[in-house]
Amino acid sequence: SAVISQKPSRDICQRGTSLTIQCQVDSQVTMMFWYRQQPGQSLTLIATANQGSEATYESGFVIDKFPISRPNLTFSTLTVSNMSPEDSSIYLCSVDFGSTEAFFGQGTRLTVV
Amino acid sequence: AQSVTQPDIHITVSEGASLELRCNYSYGATPYLFWYVQSPGQGLQLLLKYFSGDTLVQGIKGFEAEFKRSQSSFNLRKPSVHWSDAAEYFCAVGAKVTGRRALTFGSGTRLQVQP
Numbered sequence: 001s002a003v004i005s006q007k008p009s010r011d012i013c014q015r016g017t018s019l020t021i022q023c024q025v026d027s028q029v030t031m032m033f034w035y036r037q038q039p040g041q042s043l044t045l046i047a048t049a050n051q052g053s054e055a056t057y058e059s060g061f062v063i064d065k066f067p068i069s070r071p072n073l074t075f076s077t078l079t080v081s082n083m084s085p086e087d088s089s090i091y092l093c094s095v096d097f098g099s100t101e102a103f104f105g106q107g108t109r110l111t112v113v
Numbered sequence: 114a115q116s117v118t119q120p121d122i123h124i125t126v127s128e129g130a131s132l133e134l135r136c137n138y139s140y141g142a143t144p145y146l147f148w149y150v151q152s153p154g155q156g157l158q159l160l161l162k163y164f165s166g167d168t169l170v171q172g173i174k175g176f177e178a179e180f181k182r183s184q185s186s187f188n189l190r191k192p193s194v195h196w197s198d199a200a201e202y203f204c205a206v207g208a209k210v211t212g213r214r215a216l217t218f219g220s221g222t223r224l225q226v227q228p
Contacts, residue, residue, distance in 0.1 A: 041221075102207065
């Protein structure tokens with residue numbers, strides 16, 4: 001199994017600013033995934049982060065808005081840039097499920113005011 | 114591309130009654146299927162998963178699900194619901210696609226339990 005720690009757990013930010021969310025895994029993993037859960041909605045994949053290469057973004061998400069770093073096999077960050085109230089969501093990181101399951105962090109609840 | 118449909122947005126059941134939450138998927142090969150539960154303000158907890166083998170899978174908290182390939186379904190069941198089961202339930206499908214193994218989630222079913 002994997003234990004995933006996300007920081008911060010929640011934040012309230014001013015519009016126009018940026019927030020960087022950290023995701024730390026207790027074991028080395030090949031892929032990490034970032035999801036967004038808008039209020040009352042399901043989870044939508046933002047991007048896939050591989051160590052040593054650029055992240056792969058899903059349709060509707062762009063690197064300028066959601067830059068991702070993956071400096072090693074246990075850590076990743078997601079930045080939400082130039083925030084607007086529409087970015088208010090829960091952001092979750094997840095690790096590759098391999099042959100068992102997908103593990104999720106507790107999420108970062110972001111409110112943009 | 115894979116997709117998941119949870120046709121019931123909201124379900125209300127009485128405590129002690131049986132429960133079935135529906136999930137239909139679309140995927141070209143044998144999918145990996147999951148059910149997650151999310152309580153208010155909490156993260157996602159895996160209830161059960163299907164990878165292969167026996168099509169009836171048992172999970173935590175007394176939940177089970179049955180994979181029916183002919184119906185492209187993976188419905189979640191519980192014989193007797195407890196008040197603590199009130200939460201949001203998500204069905205998800207996973208697939209190995211060119212090295213990416215992310216999950217596609219359904220829209221969720223919110224379960225309300227009446228005393």
